Amino acid sequence: MTGLSPSPYGGQVPVLRIGDVLLVTLQGDLHDGTAEQLQQDVSEAAADSRVNGVVIDLSGVEIVDSFLGRVLADIAAKTRLLAAETVVAGMRPAVAITLVELGLTLPGLRTALSTEEALRLLGGASISPRYGRTRQESP
Amino acid sequence: MSEQEAEGHQVAPAQEVGDFLRLRREQIAQRWADAALFRTVFTVSRDEAVEAGRAVVEALAAVAAAERLEDPEADGFNVVRDQLARTAASRSRAGSTNSQISTEVDALRPPVLELLVADLSARGEEHVRECTTALTVLMGTLRMVVLETLLTAGQELIERQRLQLLEVATPVIKLWEGIVAVPLIGTLDSARSQVVMETLLDSIVEQHARFAILDITGVPTVDSLVAQHLMKTVAAARLMGAECIVSGIRPAIAQTIVHLGIDLGTVMTRASLADALAYALRQQGADIVAHVPDGAGPR
Amino acid sequence: MQTAGGLSACLPITSDLDLVWVRQHVRQAAAQLGFGLVAQTKLVTAASELARNTLVHGGGGQMECAPVNRGGVRGLRLTFSDEGPGIADLDQALRDGYTSAEGLGMGLGGARRLVHEFDIDSSPGRGTTVTVASWVSAPPRPREER
Incomplete structure (x- = not known):
């Protein structure tokens, strides 16, 4: 039961840099403090002029409440000021339904089905053209 | 507590019934195995029916020992819900109506009552009456638990079927x-x-x-x-x-x-x-x- | 594990960390009662909103969690209570106010839409108690029969 819980305050989400894109992978139940720390970390990392995109992978997140929703929106707004684009990737259906019901449709946020797709959206061709290509069956 | 001791003291009827159920577990289970409720469900083997009966008797003994004869929420009834309610649910699926099943649960009472009266024959009339009343109350609560579980199961079934229908009607x-x-x-x-x-x-x-x-x-x-x-x-x-x-x-x-x-x-x-x-x-x-x-x- | 003992609980809400415990407890209780994934997520999210409300606006409090049964339909009831300043204008608090980050009653209106039943009791100086309930299947409504 306690195995998945984040450690209090010590929890920090790593912000990875792949080429000119920042990649943030959220997992499990996020502590408010951790989310706020993340917001700051991303803003600082995005201040680097060579960063032109931020990808936030939500595929491992089971719940997004209005607090985390607002953190995501704030990250997007801040990075936009720094001329970088934020894409939220892999949101689960149950989370999406709940956010809409909550009234948070996050209109300013770009979204993608997966991290791979998000990187492609950000013009990730320069990173690695074969990265995460989905299996393509000829119709 | 030994039987000699128990004879000396005036034991509470609920306790007495609990002791009796524990003591006569095998006999009761054997008799119940032939009752309609158990027989019709466990057609595969009589041993299975006896086994199920044993579990129910034990659960009832626990409820009686806790002196919660009238409480459907008593811990012991959870075993009953698990065991007997499943049995009853398959009876219900097989087409038996709830009132039929209710009658079948009721039919479990006479054989136990008979045994109890025989066991207590040496005791005062007053005590026997108190104990049979306690057993009757306990069996009444059992029937309530079974029926309640049946109704819930029925509702769940309807709900599940409704959802299945909805899914069938929604092809992607x-x-x-x-x-x-x-x-x-x-x-x-x-x-x-x-x-x-x-x-x-x-x-x-x-x-x-x-x-x-x-x-x-x-x-x-x-x-x-x-x-x-x-x-x-x-x-x-x-x-x-x-x-x-x-x-x-x-x-x-x-x-x-x-x-x-x-x-x-x-x-x-x-x-x-x-x-x-x-x-x-x-x-x-x-x-x-x-x-x-x-x-x-x-x- | 047959008893409902694991589902009933009273959890303190005094720090952000408690919000995590509240969410995890509600998630587990809802899963154990047989809530579907979407229903679980809605209830957990509502609990998160209400617990944060208790923490931020009520100055801390507690959540009581209890399984309920109505007409054979199982459900979960959550009660959030605090002894904070209370809410003077409930209508205003229930209006969607999530755009104003620190607005009073933020998340209340949203949480209300995520549960089947919502009840709030509050007045200035008396603290706030919010009680919500959700049911495993649709709540018993006789009029939907066809």
Whole structure:
């Protein structure tokens, strides 16, 4: 039961840099403090002029409440000021339904089905053209 | 506590019944195995019926020992719910009515009562009456527990079937790589809209679909609740990274939507399923051409 | 594990960390009662909103979690209570106010839409108690029969 819980305050989400894109992978139940720390970390990392995109992978997140929703929106707004684009990737259906019901449709946020797709959206061709290509069956 | 000791003191009737049930567990289980409730369900082997009877007797003994004869929430009854209620539920599925099952549970009482009276024959009349009353109360509570569980099981069954029907009525079709569609036919109510929403969003993940088409050509009317559900589906799909297109809005429905004051402005709409597919294909970078250009063979 | 003992609980809400415990407890209780994934997520999210409300606006409090049964339909009831300043204008608090980050009653209106039943009791100086309930299947409504 306690195995998945984040450690209090010590929890920090790593912000990875792949080429000119920042990649943030959220997992499990996020502590408010951790989310706020993340917001700051991303803003600082995005201040680097060579960063032109931020990808936030939500595929491992089971719940997004209005607090985390607002953190995501704030990250997007801040990075936009720094001329970088934020894409939220892999949101689960149950989370999406709940956010809409909550009234948070996050209109300013770009979204993608997966991290791979998000990187492609950000013009990730320069990173690695074969990265995460989905299996393509000829119709 | 030894039997000699018990004879000396005046033991509470509930305790007495509890001790009796524990002591006579085997005999009662054997008798119950032939009762209609157990016999008809465990046709495979009589041992199984005896085994089930034993578990129920033990549970009743625990309830009696805790002196909670009239309390359906007593811990011991959880075992009964698990054991006997499942038995009763399969009887119910086999076509028995609830009142039949109630009668069958009631039929478990006489053989136990008979044993109890025989066991207590040496004791005072007053004590025997108290103990038989206690046993009757206990068996009454048992019947209540079984019936309550049956009703719940019945409701769950109906609910499950209702959901299954809804799912059957909501096929998701993969139209192309990365494009799924749900052709909706018939009246949409709130429950069905909910299922449509969840089914469509799940298929977006499964098929890795960037486009989802909700075709409502076959839907006669749309009320404001359903229109809201459609809009929520579109918004949720967008959050997941997919685009949802609503196609086949018939003029009458468009009129209704306008009358209801609902703004579908943020929703991508197309006149027909074909138009929606063409749009999705174009967005994916696929061009629809009349014939294959020269030299476009496999490389 | 047959008893309902694991589902009933009273959890303190005094720090952000408690919000995590609240969410995890509600998630587990809802899963154990047989809530579907979407229903679980809605209830957990509502609990998160209400617990944060208790923490931020009520100055801390507690959540009571209890399984309920109505006419054979199982459900979960959550009660959030605090002894904070209370809410003077409930209508205003229930209006969607999530755009104003620190607005009073933020998340209340949203949480209300995520549960089947919502009840709030509050007045200035008396603290706030919010009780919500959701049911495993649709709540018993006789009028939907066909």
